[in-house]
Amino acid sequence: MSEVTVHPVSAEWADKALIGAEAYAEKYRRSLAEPDAFWAEEAKRLDWIKPFTRVKDTSFNVDDFRIRWFEDGTLNLAANCLDRHLADHGERVAILWEADDPATPGRRITYRELYAQTCRLANALKAQGVKRGDRVTIYLPMVPEAAVAMLACARIGAVHSIVFAGFSPEALGGRIDDCASDVVITADEGRRGGKTIPLKANVDAALEHHAPNVKSVIVLRHTGADVPMVAGRDIDWADAVAGQPGDCPPEEMNAEDPLFILYTSGSTGKPKGVLHTTGGYGVWVSMTHEYTFDYRPGQIYWCAADIGWVTGHSYVVYGPLANGATTLMFEGVPNFPDHSRFWQVVDKYGVEIFYAAPTALRALMREGDDWVTRTDRSTLRLLGSVGEPINPEAWEWYYNVVGGGRCPIVDTWWQTETGGHMITPLPGATALKPGSASTPMFGVQPALVDGEGQLIEGAAEGALVITDSWPGQMRTVYGDDERFFQTYFSTFPGYYFTGDGCRRDEDGYYWITGRIDDVINVSGHRMGTAEIESALVLHDLVAEAAVVGMPHDIKGQGIYAYVTTIAGTEDSDDLRRELIQWVRKEIGPIATPDVVQFAPALPKTRSGKIMRRILRKIAENDTGNLGDTSTLADPGVVDDLLANRPES
Numbered sequence: 001m002s003e004v005t006v007h008p009v010s011a012e013w014a015d016k017a018l019i020g021a022e023a024y025a026e027k028y029r030r031s032l033a034e035p036d037a038f039w040a041e042e043a044k045r046l047d048w049i050k051p052f053t054r055v056k057d058t059s060f061n062v063d064d065f066r067i068r069w070f071e072d073g074t075l076n077l078a079a080n081c082l083d084r085h086l087a088d089h090g091e092r093v094a095i096l097w098e099a100d101d102p103a104t105p106g107r108r109i110t111y112r113e114l115y116a117q118t119c120r121l122a123n124a125l126k127a128q129g130v131k132r133g134d135r136v137t138i139y140l141p142m143v144p145e146a147a148v149a150m151l152a153c154a155r156i157g158a159v160h161s162i163v164f165a166g167f168s169p170e171a172l173g174g175r176i177d178d179c180a181s182d183v184v185i186t187a188d189e190g191r192r193g194g195k196t197i198p199l200k201a202n203v204d205a206a207l208e209h210h211a212p213n214v215k216s217v218i219v220l221r222h223t224g225a226d227v228p229m230v231a232g233r234d235i236d237w238a239d240a241v242a243g244q245p246g247d248c249p250p251e252e253m254n255a256e257d258p259l260f261i262l263y264t265s266g267s268t269g270k271p272k273g274v275l276h277t278t279g280g281y282g283v284w285v286s287m288t289h290e291y292t293f294d295y296r297p298g299q300i301y302w303c304a305a306d307i308g309w310v311t312g313h314s315y316v317v318y319g320p321l322a323n324g325a326t327t328l329m330f331e332g333v334p335n336f337p338d339h340s341r342f343w344q345v346v347d348k349y350g351v352e353i354f355y356a357a358p359t360a361l362r363a364l365m366r367e368g369d370d371w372v373t374r375t376d377r378s379t380l381r382l383l384g385s386v387g388e389p390i391n392p393e394a395w396e397w398y399y400n401v402v403g404g405g406r407c408p409i410v411d412t413w414w415q416t417e418t419g420g421h422m423i424t425p426l427p428g429a430t431a432l433k434p435g436s437a438s439t440p441m442f443g444v445q446p447a448l449v450d451g452e453g454q455l456i457e458g459a460a461e462g463a464l465v466i467t468d469s470w471p472g473q474m475r476t477v478y479g480d481d482e483r484f485f486q487t488y489f490s491t492f493p494g495y496y497f498t499g500d501g502c503r504r505d506e507d508g509y510y511w512i513t514g515r516i517d518d519v520i521n522v523s524g525h526r527m528g529t530a531e532i533e534s535a536l537v538l539h540d541l542v543a544e545a546a547v548v549g550m551p552h553d554i555k556g557q558g559i560y561a562y563v564t565t566i567a568g569t570e571d572s573d574d575l576r577r578e579l580i581q582w583v584r585k586e587i588g589p590i591a592t593p594d595v596v597q598f599a600p601a602l603p604k605t606r607s608g609k610i611m612r613r614i615l616r617k618i619a620e621n622d623t624g625n626l627g628d629t630s631t632l633a634d635p636g637v638v639d640d641l642l643a644n645r646p647e648s
């Protein structure tokens with residue numbers, strides 16, 4: 001290991017932060033020693049309709065498995081994000097919106113305006129027949145109406161399922177089907193990096209083969225493109241809300257009632273509908289947003305994630321709005337119209353807290369410092385990183401060039417399943433080590449286990465598990481409790497298994513080393529290798545496919561696909577291109593394979609199991625040491641793969 005540079009907490013941060021080193025140690029101790037008292041106190045950050053009398057009721061053991069927090073309390077999370085802010089700061093800006101094209105005027109939506117828009121849409125949804133517990137699929141670009149749609153669902157107790165606007169009609173249709181939504185909310189088109197995305201056309205295509213129960217499609221006019229409307233099914237957002245009252249009583253939800261479903265990739269099968277509930281999630285995202293970002297009301301805060309991912313749910317919408325923050329939503333991309341865009345937006349709005357994924361930072365770093373240094377950025381006081389490991393080089397660049405050496409970086413490790421930050425520095429409490437997510441959030445008990453499931457202590461490397469529940473934990477896989485238990489609690493009985501490998505150093509800092517299951521992390525987005533393989537084998541000429549991750553300078557990991565075509569097929573470059581397009585069509589551009597290698601056969605054991613370890617080594621170009629190949633049915637297969645490895 002090369003020497004680690006430690007950045008101690010500055011005197012100013014130690015002095016002014018909400019949580020200093022001593023407070024962290026004391027609160028952390030208390031959160032584990034007296035969880036009921038600790039969480040009852042933290043839960044006061046939300047307004048409850050009926051206070052809870054029970055706090056934590058959880059067990060990860062097979063016999064009495066349950067995850068319940070604040071279970072007899074009732075509340076409404078949309079009311080917590082809106083109504084309670086109106087009396088004292090209704091005129092504060094809730095959402096700042098910056099369009100894809102810098103020439104398009106931005107928008108500033110106050111809490112009062114957001115409240116009225118949410119209530120109108122909530123009433124419109126009711127008029128469409130949406131009831132408490134119904135699922136609503138949202139397929140929208142990064143526009144304030146996406147937050148309005150989420151909050152409108154939460155207000156009436158409907159469960160939203162957001163599908164990232166970069167997903168294909170196939171992927172969208174599958175997700176609508178899985179949760180049996182009968183309403184879809186979309187826009188005519190999205191805009192990103194100067195290009196348009198045909199959202200309404202994608203919904204139409206998705207509904208051709210899927211989701212027979214979809215009764216209405218609400219269409220936001222965003223670009224104004226002329227899109228066909230299906231009579232009796234499609235309705236203009238403006239028409240839907242016209243005449244609807246600007247007040248809508250919030251539904252009284254139980255703490256354990258579902259808030260949303262968000263599909264994410266796992267190591268097997270189709271994407272899982274991660275289900276989050278109301279009370280625990282609300283407490284978790286509000287608390288972590290406040291402490292991790294040292295958030296104080298009135299500060300301008302920007303999380304650059306899309307609402308299609310969990311980061312957008314927790315840290316663009318629910319966490320910041322619960323805390324009365326001003327949250328910036330950006331429709332565009334970091335490099336359009338040029339590589340200064342992020343920093344121009346920071347200057348335009350006076351952003352103080354900026355939170356983004358390492359992949360964007362690495363891409364910008366490559367373009368040179370000048371794009372950054374020509375901007376001011378003096379308003380920045382804190383930087384955040386999320387979604388994948390940040391390499392120390394990118395960390396130092398972020399710290400020194402973007403942050404001018406003044407701003408701590410919070411490298412937040414968490415997952416769709418965890419709802420919010422689990423392991424992260426706190427800016428006033430934690431000395432920073434570039435590349436380490438550092439220390440656990442209150443109530444989080446990380447541990448490392450070896451291959452036999454035994455806990456390992458001290459400085460060590462192993463599989464990362466969490467030994468007890470925390471309020472923001474997912475409650476189930478939608479419609480499949482058994483899959484939930486099997487996926488997360490059966491590998492290491494009694495623990496929540498994260499799927500990540502991790503090292504703990506002598507100071508107790510955690511260093512995430514990446515996924516150790518068949519999930520790859522491409523530009524901070526999770527992809528199941530099985531999902532890409534299923535897409536490939538749907539092609540008529542593909543007999544078999546195996547997909548693994550490969551190192552990629554910008555994306556963190558790239559997608560390397562081995563494809564065996566059916567006998568008699570010509571394995572041409574044209575076919576390679578066609579297969580790449582095919583996967584884009586089946587899943588979406590984020591799943592585009594970086595390399596397709598034709599393989600007459602895949603390396604298998606005698607029992608027919610593909611040896612992915614070997615495929616990974618070849619993809620990584622680490623071919624000197626392929627390990628033990630003696631169990632292969634036909635070792636010659638490997639020689640062929642090595643001889644025909646395409647240049648990547």
Ligand code: PRX
Nearest residue numbers: 386387388389411412413414415416512526
């Ligand atoms: O491998 C870890 C990686 O992203 C996975 C979770 O992906 P997803 O559910 O899509 O959520 C992304 C946004 C929270 C984790 O299992 N990951 C996330 N954050 C970090 C990370 N790896 C290293 N460092 C991080 N800060």
